Structures are given as structure tokens and as C-alpha cells.
Amino acid sequence: MAVAVPPGRAAGSGWAWRPVARDALLARAFHSCTELRGRFYLVGGLLAGGTRQPSSDTVVFDPARGQAVRLGSRGSPPRSHHDAAPVGGRWLCVVGGWDGSRRLATVTALDTERGVWEAWTATPGDCPPAGLSSHTCTRISDQELQVAGREGGIHTQRRYGSIYTLRLDPSARTYCYKQEGCHIASRSGHCAALLQTPGPHPGHQLLLVGGCNLAEPEVAGHWSHGKIKEEPPVAPHLMEQLARLVSSGQGSQKGPHGLRHHSCSVVGPFAVLFGGETLTRARDTICNDLYIYDTRTSPPLWFHFPCADRGMKRVGHRTCLWNDQLYLVGGFGEDGRTASPQVCILDFLI
Numbered sequence: 001m002a003v004a005v006p007p008g009r010a011a012g013s014g015w016a017w018r019p020v021a022r023d024a025l026l027a028r029a030f031h032s033c034t035e036l037r038g039r040f041y042l043v044g045g046l047l048a049g050g051t052r053q054p055s056s057d058t059v060v061f062d063p064a065r066g067q068a069v070r071l072g073s074r075g076s077p078p079r080s081h082h083d084a085a086p087v088g089g090r091w092l093c094v095v096g097g098w099d100g101s102r103r104l105a106t107v108t109a110l111d112t113e114r115g116v117w118e119a120w121t122a123t124p125g126d127c128p129p130a131g132l133s134s135h136t137c138t139r140i141s142d143q144e145l146q147v148a149g150r151e152g153g154i155h156t157q158r159r160y161g162s163i164y165t166l167r168l169d170p171s172a173r174t175y176c177y178k179q180e181g182c183h184i185a186s187r188s189g190h191c192a193a194l195l196q197t198p199g200p201h202p203g204h205q206l207l208l209v210g211g212c213n214l215a216e217p218e219v220a221g222h223w224s225h226g227k228i229k230e231e232p233p234v235a236p237h238l239m240e241q242l243a244r245l246v247s248s249g250q251g252s253q254k255g256p257h258g259l260r261h262h263s264c265s266v267v268g269p270f271a272v273l274f275g276g277e278t279l280t281r282a283r284d285t286i287c288n289d290l291y292i293y294d295t296r297t298s299p300p301l302w303f304h305f306p307c308a309d310r311g312m313k314r315v316g317h318r319t320c321l322w323n324d325q326l327y328l329v330g331g332f333g334e335d336g337r338t339a340s341p342q343v344c345i346l347d348f349l350i
Contacts, residue, residue, distance in 0.1 A: 013305050014245050015290060017312055017328055017344035021066035025059045027339035029316030029332040030134075030261070032084035034092055036112060038064065040320050040329065041071075041092050043110075044079035049337025053100045054080035058110065058117075061329070061343065063322050075117035077108045083137035085145055088170050093120075095147060095166065096132030103131030107168070107175040120168075123176045129164060134261070136192035138206055140228060143168055146206055147177070148220050150188045161186050163220055184220050187211030189260030192220070193271040194228075195295050201225040207271070209293075210259040213279060217255060217293070232266065235324045239268040241348040246270075246294050248350060251301030256291050263319040265326055269295045272326060272346075275314035277336075286313040286334055310334055 031045025040061040044054045056078040058071040082097025092110040096103070105128040107120045122128065135149030147164040160183040167176045190211025196202045206221035256262075262276025271293040277285050288307040294300055317331025317340070326346040333340055 014248055014348060014350045015305055016347045016349055018347045019342050019344050020063075020327075021061075021068075021343040022341050023061075023068040023343075024341050025057075025068045025070055026061060026330055026343060027341040028055060028057075028330050029339050030080040031055075031316075031318065031330055032079075032082055032094065033318035033320050033329045034084045034086055035320045035322050036086045036092055037089065038062075038322065040322070040327070041084070041110065041112075042329065043084055043092070043094055044077065044082065044097070045330065045339075046080050046316070047339060049332055049335070049339075052098075054078045054098060063325075063327060063343075066343070071110075071115065073110070073115045073117055075108075075119075076110075077117065081133040083135060083147075085137050085139040087139075087168060088142050091170055093145070093168065095137045095145065096129070096135055098133045103133045105129045105132050105177065107166070109170075109173070118173055120173045120175050123169075123174045126176045127179055128177045129162065129179075134188040134190075134211070136190060136208070137166070138192045138194050139230070140194075140223075141230060142170070146192070146221055148184060148187070148192055148206075148208055149190065149211070150186050160184065180221075182220075184208060184218055185212050185214055187218075189262075189277075191262060191264030191273065193217075193264055193266050193293070195266060195271060195293075196269065197222075198295060198298060204228045207293075209255060209264065209271070209273065210262060210276065212260075213258045232268070233321050235267050235321060237324045238321075238326060238346075239270070241350075242267060242270045242272070242292060244350055245305070245348060246292055246301075246303045249303040249305065251294065251297070251303055253299055253301060255293065255302045256289070256304070259287070261315045262287070263314075263317050263328070263331075265319045265321050267321060267326065271295075272319070274319060274328065275312075275317055275331065277315045286315045286332070286336055288312040288314065314340065
């Protein structure tokens, strides 16, 4: 059972992670954490560093009550290093990942109305990736996801990554991959942010950050005005706080260099990144830095806000946006082995 957490903050420069709940069920890393109907669905992950066998648990966290429960439905897939997306306000689609023996490209969905896991079927003409892990899966609509990242295992990885359009038919419980013609940098453990492009007729860009030694974000997709009709979550107060925070910092066109397994959430014109593991040094690789990518300017600018609290170092964690708050869930701490049972929300000290 989740327990109340005494007041306290792990502070950075003008910002802080404030603990709001703690439950051993939430202690995991390299899981997925997806908001659906006001609940956070945590699927799989690794329960401790050094293990290769992912959990098959599905845990539901109610942020309004601060309570976590294990979902008792059968068929919950053992997965880590996967991604998940909500579809139709009903299904939680888990895409790819590591099942303990191999990397998959399959789609397994939780029907949250019935509490049942379903293995969806690939349609004829499906051209799936060789196997996905530490990839990203971005929702474009109820029928379309964009999948980006490296394919295959360590010994079969290519010098470049691929972009796939994953088409879904929830009524038929089917899916179909289509490989796009463009290639991207070879990335693993990156993040993806679907952001509006500025101008009088804004479109959307899918930006990839990290997962390799490149510092600049890479455009993995572009949609013209009106093509994406999804309404992003409304978070006016959080957007205002982020705008005040970046106004106190110094922007740069250079983003985080060599970062992977960090978290990323889109809040209006901002992409908010936290933690992760740096590829630029051999020791003390797990980070606790906050990065904000501000698209209101041309060109967009990065803002870096470090954190002095080593207890907030995280890797393989997730952030979720709900009710005008950004939540931090799970992840391994500074030792890279111990999973955090805490849930925190992002607070501002300015």
C-alpha cells in the first residue's frame, strides 16, 4: 500500500522533486508508465539491477489518492525496455521490448474496461522491425503510432536507425508496421517529443533526443498544419511555471550530450527531460539534471538546471503529466541497481 511521504524536497536551482507517495510495488526501472483515464499504468520493468528477467506485473497508481495496486488480470507480458501508448481511451498498447530471452516487435494490449490482456495480430503485409528495445513509440492518433530506434541486439545493430509507422485497428485487434524511407542516427535509450512548430499555421515535428553521442535533436517526422488533430493535455499552471524557470536561466542551442535512458514529457511548447545515464564519462554516469527545450524561440533553446541532491539520480525512470502536475515514477538510483519506490511531483521555488 502506498504511504504518505513527509514534506521534503530534492532541490535544484529554482525547482525540486517533492515526494508525494511511496510504495514497493512502484520500485522498478525500464518499465512503461502511461496515464489513462486518470490512472498511471506501470507495465513490467526490471525490479533490481543486474537481472535480465523482466517483471510481468502490471501496477495501477491512482495519483489522486496516492495509492498503488497490482492488477490481477492474466496474460500480463514480461517486458522491459519497451514502450506503451494509450489508444481509444480504453486500450494500453505495449510495443516491443525485451521478454527475458529476445527482443520483440509485437503488440500486446490491456483492455482497461475488461481488465484483460490481449495479444494483437499482425496483418498480411506487416513488415516488422527485427526486434525493438529502448525504442520510442509516439502516439499520432488512435490508429497510428511512430516507432523510432535501433533494431536488433548488440551484435546486429546497424549504423543507423529506422522509423516505422505502426497502424492499429483496435476493433479487429490487429496491427501493421510500415518502414518509412528515411533513416535516423543509430539511437537506443533516447526520447521522443511531438512538438508544435512555430508560426501562424503550426504543424508538428517529432524530435528525438539522446541515445547516442549527438547533442542536437533530430527530426524524425513532420506533419503539416491540421494533420494531427490530437489535443495535448492542458497544463496552464505548469506551463507558466516552466516559462518562469527558463526566464531565470541562460539558453543554449546545444542540448544534453550523450544522454540515454532519461525521461521526457511534453508540456505545451516545452520538452522536459530529467536524469538518465551519460555516455561522456566512465564514472558517476547516472544523472539528476533537468533540461528544458523551449520551442517558443527561433531557433529553439535548451536550458540546463542541475541538482545538488545525489539521492535524486535516476535512470530507466518515467515522467507522467496529469492534472497540471509532472510526476516522476520509478527508476534506478545512483548505484544503478536499487529501484526507487517513490512518486514525486515537480515543484518550483521561484
